Amino acid sequence: MFTITHRWQQARSGQLHTDHGLVPTPAFMPIATRGSLKHLANSDLTTIGNDIILANTYHLFLRPGIKVLKQVGGLHQFMHWTKPILTDSGGYQVFSLARLRLVSPDGVRFNSHIDGHEFFFTPELAMDIQAAIGSDIRMCFDYFPGYPANRAQVEESVRLTTNWAERCRAVHSVETSRERSLLFGIVQGSTWPDLRARSASELRAIGFDGYAIGGLAVGEPPEIMYHVLDATVPLLPAEQPRYLMGVGQPEQILQAVKRGIDMFDCVLPTRNARHGQVYVHTASQLVEQNLSLVHYTKLSLDNLSYQTDSQPLDPLCDCSTCTSGYSRAYLRYLFSVHEPLAARLATVHNVSFYIQLLRDIRINLALY
């Protein structure tokens, strides 16, 4: 169930209800692909105030596998995480592991990126795996051909995605008698407004608990992405959650919220943290308190300029990294000597930055 509590022009804030609790929206979901948010313990996420994480069907299927997931009672039990989990379907891996797969109408033949083992991934299998994981929000197995793609490829992408969405819907309807999980459809169509419209229309006809927009933030200029959102969001049900998959940079999230998006996920805060790049508020923001997180920049901690910089990463941040007295100089040093603590401290900060950003957006919807 999804309830909208506030609206401001196209933007809205609300609550997504799941068996593992409420998710205030707009929401950002940090990525725990393999059932672990890299470098963080659950207690870190609790401290940060994170409400929901994303895990990946494809990766958890390879290891630990369906059998183990069932035996240990699902991913919540396994990783001892009590809040909601959304699972991506593996559709993104069809794209990112393109060299290791072959797409057909029935499904996708994959070779494991781990040991080369071949298997056949279908919408039904994707749903079985997500059931074994026990995720609160499950995604349909979709297909998109990358960017740029020609019209024929994108039409094929929409056709397969709709067909597979029907099959996912069928499996999900049968198996969710006891547990209540939500199933989201994924709109494809790349940059063609009419194909986006066709995809949205076909998915609405099937009926889902929420609608995701996929196939964006895959190399196209941000302006193109905003245009696609302008054309696509109005075609989605007004009272149901909308999820922009894989986005993105903080300003892209702001732009998408303005256009009516409720949910986000992205590897950037976690991956960038591991790579020594941290998001911080800029000085101008100190002056314009009201505008809060609109003003930010990214620091490359390996830059020589931080060698003796005694400031915290972000004086305006209340995360444990920034309030514990760790300096930019120390973080830079830890990265330079490859101490694991560097990635941990930076990840705590970046995830906090995103969670704070979304919290501020929810509180001050009109300001953004």
Next chain:
RNA sequence: GGGCAGAUGGCGGAGCGGUCAAUCGCACUUGGCUGUAAACCAAGCGACCUUUGGUCUUCGGGGGUUCGAAUCCCUCUCUGCCCA
């Protein structure tokens, strides 16, 4: 005192007459990461020139052979190992 081996760019370490401003690794500098095959990848890393490119100074010091030397010869200095 004698014998042998060796000295190459910040470090390690290739090269052993021309295609060498010198493979490679590390370090260093700067970029990039968008539903995570990513604690990763890329570029740069003697000086100067606006460039595809060009010029200049380099391979312990000095001298020599050669059209041409980091590569061959002589010598000096230093280092390591062995014998006294």
